[in-house]
Amino acid sequence: MTAIGRRCLAAPCRLWVYSPAPSVFGNRAGFLLMAEQTIVRQFVRADATPHAGRDRLRWARWAVSPLLAVALLLAWHAVTASGAVKPFIIPPPAAVFDALGAALANGSLLYHAQVTLGEVLIGLALGLTTAVSLGYLLAKAPLVERLLAPYIVGLQAVPIVAIAPLFIIWFGSGAPSKVITCALIVFFPMLINTVVGVRQVEPDLRDLMASLDATRWQTFRLLEVPAAMPVLLGGLKVSATLSVIGAVVGEFVGASAGLGFLINLARSTYDTPLVFVAVFTLTIMALSLYGLVDWLEKRLLSWQQRRS
């Protein structure tokens, strides 16, 4: 067995020890990649001491993913080249690249991507601000939480796909209805994580701030915000990827622009390569948002990496 293999077997029991503050949603988000990345990071952290092993892991982390991508691409090509599947079911990679070239050349891809990205960013901003402010309020006022919790959970229980048509009726088929769908899908995980994050601030540290005669604002800024940050960022990671789903759901139901609209359009003309292009673009968009949060997390939580 290789050294890396042995490490993999040894890792699971240590993951728990080193996992960052648990995020309510982060652990069962269902995003394979998210889980994979988190595990790899914890894995690297868990083995922080032996230097040689750490370097080898880093090498593995950077090399394995691209290699896997190349392998998948080759497999995809092989399947389509064999003629087992009709091109309009799964187009060959070359056809998808052609479609990408065409969509880039006539500017349509960029245009639709911009529309979707705009909806996603505004939706995220709206969803996050309301979720974090309401979450903070709920965390600080248990009575308010008891009053509102059933309604908030009820809101979450309504399938977003089912109410998206209502938003079209209420807010028209323009950007606002997508922004609302996106904000709504982002809202719940962020709300829960805010409540959990603020609630788990150590009472002893609150005592310390009280003994130092800190003001409410100081306690908020110097204690609550940094203490809740790991959990908040966990929520943000889930929200960032969900936000793209939210916007696309909105576009599917009724839109005249955006990548979701492009998929609908391409599907109606059996332009499968263009559907693939749009799907890949959406994936890249979600991954970039995720990567941005990941980068933010590394910067803000650098202290977590330093343990003896």
Add this chain to the structure above:
Amino acid sequence: MPASLSAEHISHTFRTPAGTVPALRDVTFTVEAGRLACVVGPSGCGKSTLLRVLAGLLKPDAGRVLLNGAPVEGPNHQIGIVFQKANLMPWRTVMQNLTLPLELDGVPAEKRRARAEALIDLVGLGGFTDAYPGELSGGMAQRVAMARALIYAPEVLLLDEPFGALDAMTRERLGVELLRIWEAERRTVVMVTHSIAEALFLGDHVMVMGQRPGHIVRWLDVPLPRPRSLDVIHSPAFGQLSAQVRAAIEA
């Protein structure tokens, strides 16, 4: 500049949904300026409650705390407190944790650093200023907590079982360190502990508290000469004092 600390007829009862818990009854004592008093007693006898009252963190039902004759109304800079847990913020470096009280006061960064530098050597934290609490041992973390409490240059230092969570050897070493720090910068100290030996080794006075509600059973002066070294523990006088304290606790 140390100050005398007095408790006058302090009584307190906790009211919880499960009922009332009497915690302190008519506690009265005075620690003269620059003296070190240790409070011992069985667990749950209200030692920590008493310390929270002295710190101004808890308002007692009756009685008052006087600092140099003036009543203590709430948390203030003349009183520094160290808890059993080091209570460091894991996202702040040792230096940032240490200077937190000054930051809350709006002291400019350079002044904060200057004051911290002076303390870092005193408590033996040299070379650790940029470490994060996660990288420190329990003993080192408690040194940071001690330095943080000292950063205002408070007149009174309250210690709530500061070594309680440490192993026996670290505990002994930090006890000696505490004496050294106290002798270098004399201030009034009240320390809660559940180790009789620790109380006698460190204290000028040992206050023995009894259970439910917490009250003073015995106030003992410790006439052992200073400066004290760990050898004093093996002296006959120490043994006798120790027996007296134990008898008072078990009475």
